[in-house]
Amino acid sequence: MINTNSAKLREEARKYAPGGVHSATRNVEPFHVFTRGEGAYIYDADGNKFIDYQAAFGPYILGHNFPYVNNKVIEALSRTDMYGVGTTDLEIEAARKITVHVPSAEQVLFANSGSEATFHAIRLARGITGRQKLIKFQGCYHGWHDYVARNMLSSWDKIGKRDPGSAGMLEEAIDNTLVCTYNDLDDVERTFNENKGQISCIIIEPIPHNIGIIMPQPGFLEGLRELCDANGALLIFDEVITGFRHSIGGYQKVAGVTPDLTTMGKAMANGFPIAAVAGKKEYMQRFNTQPGGDVWFAGTYNGHAVGTAACIATIETMENEPVHEHIFRLGDRMRSEIRGILDRLGITAYVAGFGSTWTTYFMDFEPKNYTDLQHNDAEFYVTYRKKLIEKGIYKMPMNLKRNHLSYSHTDKEVDITLEAIETVLKEMTGK
Ligand SMILES: Cc1ncc(COP(=O)(O)O)c(C=O)c1O
CATH class of the missing domain: 3.90.1150.10 (Aspartate Aminotransferase, domain 1)
Known part of the structure; x- marks a missing residue:
């Protein structure tokens, strides 16, 4: 070649x-x-x-x-872009569509990348619970930030051990992220018991696609839901890959397990840069986009016409074809x-x-x-x-x-x- x-x-x-x-x-x-x-x-x-x-x-x-999506983006850009104040017709429609289709999404906020979405979801979970720790799973990837960038594609000798993914990470962030084995409910239960009242949330790729395709065993996602409920922690499905790809309602719709918060990106706009964090209204209203909200959420480019128009057009295609x-x-x-x-x-x-x-x-x-x-x-x-x-x-x-x-x-x-x-x-x- x-x-x-x-x-x-x-x-x-x-x-x-x-x-x-x-x-x-x-x-x-x-x-x-x-x-x-x-x-x-x-x-x-x-x-x-x-x-x-x-x-x-x-x-x-x-x-x-894809012509339909590209044309909708071009059409949007011929009349609008972004304003940094108020909202836009495109933001309203894109958010509405997500709430229609994704079971956990009572409300939605837009960001630009999956990493931003997982960062915000975790910070929200910490804000709601007042707890610092979280659980992720060995091999799962949730973006580049300090909260989650450990024990990703670890070398085999580092499995389950302290394995920061980058130099320069905040030590406290690394140590507040606990690592469990995917498909092992006993491990998750043990981790909750050893950290009583300290775990804010579990974040999980419902199918860990960053290591290929490993399917959740029957009862695993349901078990996580129960353990979160029993321990007052939030369940976050990171559907940045699975969302819209495996069903218009995400893998949560397929699995019949509804998380408290969901992060989405990638297929939601067929390659245009947009991501979302969504979840229960009572939780989402803690973001400071809502007057009185105390969990910071901001971003100059959030909801830009490029991403929101592409998101609407992508979902429309899934609805109609x-x-x-x-x-x-x-x-x-x-x-x-x-x-x-x-x-x-x-x-x-x-x-x-x-x-x-x-x-x-x-x-x-x-x-x-x-x-x-x-x-x-x-x-x-x-x-x-x-x-x-x-x-x-x-x-x-x-x-x-x-x-x-x-x-x-x-x-x-x-x-x-x-x-x-x-x-x-x-x-x-x-x-
Ligand atoms: C499951 C999952 N979550 C989050 C991210 C981070 O998304 P982004 O690269 O858009 O920041 C990725 C990226 O591959 C991902 O696969």
């Missing part, structure tokens, strides 16, 4: 930005400078075309540059046909997934938590992905990353992908 232009531009990029990229985990090999995205496809500076499953880590539920039916069908097909290929070739692997997401762990059982993922053959996993990229199938070339289908993917792209998968697996195993 020719990458002369990408290589040249990468040198240029490195002059102006550390590493030449603008977010962690983008500096991967093979390195591409991307110049165009359309529907299910992305293109690099050398004209290479890829079927995209990276989906920018998840936002592209409808596909790149069979978006979830389509992506779930393609996801089922992808998973079952990959299983067929693996069986035919006699390769031991576990194909995980839900709805539009999937990944193939090269291990011989279903992982239930981050610890189990040590059994995944990371070298094989990444090499497999790199070989697929050479064949025009873009999956993030990094261990444990998941793949995403969009409404713009069709059976044609699935056919091409399955053929490439079979070829690559044959090449790699000599079968």
Whole structure:
């Protein structure tokens, strides 16, 4: 695959930005400078075309540059932008739509990124309970801020131990974030008992997508709801990935478990920058956007027309078209046909997934938590992905990353992908 232009531009990029990229985990090999995205496809500076499953880590539920959403954004920008005072018609409609669809969302506030949303949700939980500590789960990711940036993709020897994700973090913040094992209710109960009256909230990705796709075992999310209620703590579902992707009402609608607070981002606006924190009205009214509220909430760009128009248009598309039916069908097909290929070739692997997401762990059982993922053959996993990229199938070339289908993917792209998968697996195993 020719990458002369990408290589040249990468040198240029490195002059102006550390590493030449603008977010962690983008500096991967093979390195591409991307110049165009359309529907299910992305293109690099050398004209290479890829079927995209990276989906920018998840936002592209409808596909790149989806015309209906883009046109609604352009239409909005031809008359409005932002004012920093009062509200806008777009903010009202976008918030209304979220309250209609997401079970826990009685009220909504907009921010610009998932990290801001999780920061605000946690601070609100601390404000409401007057408690400092929180529980997160090993392997889950909730953004870059000090409250949550520990025990994410920990090295195996750091599992469950003190593992700050960054230099410069506030020691107190690290130590007030307790880490439990996903799918282990006993561990959560023990942690509540050992920290009686001190835990403000649990924050959880209902499906921990930052380590692929690990499904909540029956009763796990319900058990967290009960433990939070029994201990006077708030339950926060971080639906930044699952929200709108797995159902218009988020994974909470699928699971039938309603959290106190929900954070959303990514698929809520098909890639335009907007995020939200939502929840019970009695809690949301503690934010100081409400007169008398005592939990600070602010942001110059909150509710900008770009994000709110995109959010309305994305939700409208989901309301009016069979978006979830389509992506779930393609996801089922992808998973079952990959299983067929693996069986035919006699390769031991576990194909995980839900709805539009999937990944193939090269291990011989279903992982239930981050610890189990040590059994995944990371070298094989990444090499497999790199070989697929050479064949025009873009999956993030990094261990444990998941793949995403969009409404713009069709059976044609699935056919091409399955053929490439079979070829690559044959090449790699000599079968
Ligand atoms: C579950 C989850 N929460 C929060 C975030 C942070 O969102 P953002 O990158 O928009 O700040 C992410 C980002 O990947 C995420 O996956």
